[in-house]
Amino acid sequence: MQISELLTPVYDAAWLPWAVQYFFLIGISATTALTAAFAAFGRAGSPARRLLPAAVTVLLVSAIAAPVSLLADLHQPGRFWHFYAHFTPWSWMWLGALLLPVFVTLSLLFCAAWWWGRSGWMRAVGAALAVSALSILVYTGAEVMVLRSRPLWHTVFLPVNFALTAWLGALGAMFLMGRWLPGGMRALPVDMLRRLSLTAVVMMALGAGAWALLGMLGMDPSFDAALRLFADFPIWRVSLAGAVITAFCMIALLQRPARTLAEPLPSAALALTMLAAAWIFRWVVFMSVQGVPKYGAGLYLYDMPWGSDGLLGMVGVLGLCVALVAAVTYALELFPARQRGMAA
Template identity: 55%
Template structure:
């Protein structure tokens, strides 16, 4: 009998936790950009101020924080300044990462310009800018999803359902962070109960879209038209770590959707909206962690499972804490600015 020993080398993770933070924040930013663009067309004067207009300050705060912090995580994920420069010195239009180097700065500039126009009370110019921001937002949604889907060596990524789920879960995180951050606005700018109810309804529609997407993905896999689903089934059967994470994600997602369904009469309770919003954001973040960090633990070729051990330094826990600290600092700065210039509250 001949014994053949197969050795599978252990590779370092190509995408570090910085990528998780980037895709999480850019998902929130695209959702906030679309929400802001929709809200600027609501009636904004007199007693008939619409629901969308009452949600506008929350959407602008979300857009400012996420659009400013997402590029920081992206630059950190590139590991070295030279790699960032090469995107412009050696432009390759057939590469989604190269296209993203052009699309992302445009999106960030348009987002911050929209926030500045709101600060200055230029509602008319905001309406003119909104179509450009929507087009730029959709380009970021396509670029970020295609960047992952283009990796053919990972069947779990190489599917159209990845960009769809990234977009829907990111926009659901926008709703969640809206529930968390609105309380930091000055009281005249905080949405009322009806506006919060409208935000909850938006979350329900997005959650419904995610459920439909997951069911369609599963049905396509059962019919033999989705290698991504086949890979997910293999991971579930062969790797207990993945089995626990998938079951945990499903149960947590069901709990969050249940909280949305039962929250119609509890939105006035700040503790409830805080927990609900944090849960929505955490579910989107966990999905990205499993998608990026968990998948990289499975070899592209051969057998085995490489468990990722997150470092405590800048490429791991410290970097994640730093991004969270940056977001807190930006929220604090925005709140301080609104308190320092109360005339913006009077013209809101």
Template identity: 55%
Template sequence: ILTPQYEAAWLPWAVQYFFLIGLATTAGITAACLVFTPTDSEARRLLPSAVAALLVCGLAAPVALLADLHQPARFWHFYAHFTPWSWMSIGAVMIPIFVALTLLFAALWWMRKEGALKAVAILLILSCLGVLLYTGSEIMVIRSRPLWNTVFVPLNLALTAWLGALGFMQLIARWLAGGMDAFPGAIWRRLGLICLALLAVCGAAWVVSGLLGFDSSFDAAKELFMTYPSWRSSLIGSIILAIILLIAMSAAPQRLCNGPYSFICALFIMTAAWVFRWTLLMGVQTVPKYGAGLYLQSLAVGSEGLLGMIGILGLFIAFAAVVTWFLDRYPSYQSMNRPAAHSASI
């Protein structure tokens, strides 16, 4: 069987963007909700990690988005020729608002402005939900791909993003003030297990709706798994991955705050969220729309492929280094002013 080689519509950059924007929005929702918990509660101790994750991913994601436009300089076209029926055009309006609210929320938290912080937190939640809706719908509306054309795509993107955000919070906490000793392992584990339970419910609902004939994506996936061994392997791998995640996140809170274990666990969780997006975006593009045999696609080495992905990873690490250094050295606005006040008194 001869199969053609097609150019991928979604470049590997898109995986980085959907990964980072998902982590940013779900970290934003988590941080905004934590603002309404009592100041001395254990849940509030997760807020520094959530804000740091929000800042890092919220700043890195727009860069990946610009890179995915094939011609980054043409981003202004979305504003010069606004099309309200296009999710991409709507997203071009939502993203700047989200980034502005992210910076404002982080600044108010750092300055300990509780009253204004709660007001901005509500706006941030609405903005995050809007961005999650736009990113999920941007994929879901493509009817030529039955595997994408289902309401379960936005739901799974949101839930796996939250899982990845929790993993990043666990990872970045070690470089903030107090380190892993200040990290609330019990609260983090509870949120992680809730996320896994919601993913299981979402998966079960997809299967049931497919069996009842309400979702054509289930039939497309079933045919795919029965026809191609590589997709059967991916299904088996996904089940094994879910079991490992459940076991890893069910550990005792003390172990979840242990240096080596928490580091490996966090990286594993983030990798799982990233692999889901790679399979959904890049893997599905190899599925033939017509004919037989998977489309042939290869990962380019240059800026449109591997090099570009490494570049975004480097930017992500750079933002993480700057944010964690700053918050570790100056956990709050008051801590920045304290040395100056002391010098003035002398």
């Protein structure tokens, strides 16, 4: 009887948990910007316009918190400066360094226009913001997809799934924000949010079906790579089962009437499930995929640090978001004129 022993080395991860936070927040920010820009063209008092307070709050919070996560992931300001000091238009990261400040600026201008009740300015800025948000979704997806060495990343479905899961997380964040805004969940167009969320889930299912179909036809190598992982490693089968269970839970919650989803417990459960699904997808894409060896057998070992590069950093980002939400909602309470115009 021959015994074969596998030794799995420990490698430092190239993408740290900071990247998960950045892609999570910037995805939510970009998809919220698209949603808010379209809502800005709704009639006064319409469900679309009633969605704006929650959308603007989510946009403002995520547009500020996302760049903080990016700077933390770069570790040192010098790396960020190099994007501007060196002309490298073939790099998606270099393009992102140009696109991101434009997007953040337009997001803040859009929020300011809504805050001061300037509908004309809000729509003009919203049109530019929608284009900028699309550029962010393209750049964030492409800078990961461009890596040919990892089949699980090198697929056109990665940017699509980034966008759809981000939109799902954005809608969940709006569900969550509604409870703390003036008027509470009663002022939120819950039925519209429910329908948009169902649309996002259906589009994700269609995307998964298209990915599987093209993979079985031999047109997308990432599908074969995923099948090998599911066949060889139980932890990946657990991840797949968890994704399916989460999807069924979301669908079950979204099938409930709008008046039920307006209640505190169901709305919180739905919002947190949607946000968790978007975040876990990015954790699997970045951290779990990095554990798959490019050559050889087994999985690389990764222990998440407790310090600023791991758990402490994630808690810090959550704390920043909570502080920004508290500041925005408190500011709304201080401006009765803005409260009266929230549906305008």
